[in-house]
Amino acid sequence: MKRVGIIHYDEIALKGANRDSFEQTLVNNVARKIAAAQIPLTIENRWGRMVVTAGVDGVWKDEYDKPLNAMLAHTPGVSVFGIGYMVEATQESIFEGLTAITKCVDVDSFETFRVSTTRVDKSFPDTSQDFDRIAGSYVHGLFNAGKKVKLTGADVVIRIEILKDRAYVYIKEIGLSGLAVGSSGKAVALLSGGFDSPVATHMCATRGIEPLLMHFHAYPQTSRAALEKVEDLAKVLSDVCGPLTLTLVPLLAAQKEIALVAPEKLRVILYRRLMLKSSEKWGRDNGAKAIITGESVGQVASQTLENMGVVEDATTLPILRPLAGMHKKDIIKQSRVIGTHDISILPHDDTCTVFMPKHPETKARLGTVLKTEELYDSQKLVDDMLERIEIQEI
16 A cells, blocks of 8 residues: 555646647646655656655655645646555455545544545446445444435545556545646736736636736835735745746836826826836747736726727737626635735735826727827837846746
């Protein structure tokens, strides 16, 4: 009997000729997280599942379980996972695995359970349904009949996978599903200190996009605490995506120059166009294929359809807006799920509110905006900002 971690994926399995590439990206992502946590475990891809085993010394310590569970629960591409045992494909050995796995469960944390068997090897004498009943009865006895069997919505699901030469027994946990980060390419993710952009970035990460985090700041007009808040949000996102870079771009000098010559009501639109131009230039140099924003239609003045269209004109990269049709309350709810809520809710200075107009334009015209941009050298402003960026490894 050997301790193992089992990983299953769902959407990746639907891929055709490129499936191997998607699988390998997921293997690499999990391996990097394991290495970053300095846990001596290895991962390999076996048909239909991935298996985590002890490293060179072959010793799996109980202290590995908690960090491994946490990282697998927050890894896009993982649909179902669990830590358990690899045993021989016999009823006697599987029962040994069941005995061991029930000792890993806090009996005070649940009331109902079920056993779910997948018989990959059809030469095994019992069908999956029959073995569910056999193993379920055995486990019921291990719990001294103190727990109830519940076939739908059980608190604890014990998975048994029976292969030709082995079987896996583990407690089923639910992952994020989706695609492995990096399998869909890179995109610049515009990250602020609010609720929206971290949720948007997380959503795109579960679609396989590797986010290149970029934050535009107005320090020292805004506080150092505002920058630290963004850094904390980036750390939460790195728990999902793995190691990330956070590029801090100084916007204040450009804001001051624009405020001197441009109509007050167009300031925010002009700031945002400049941010997209900077994002595109830096992003293309770093392999980005798109730009991610946290915009939601109608949420603020700059996010009317007219203004979004005018701002988007500043770049030729696709703009990904995963929150476009979401209500604010649903965005905040999702921020609780992904772990950014308690950081986002903290007060902070918003870069775009520096020199904020009293009555911002809500239905900008592209011709008017382009004419206004002739009053200053936007390309020089972009170049100046990018020369003074600060890049952090998260």
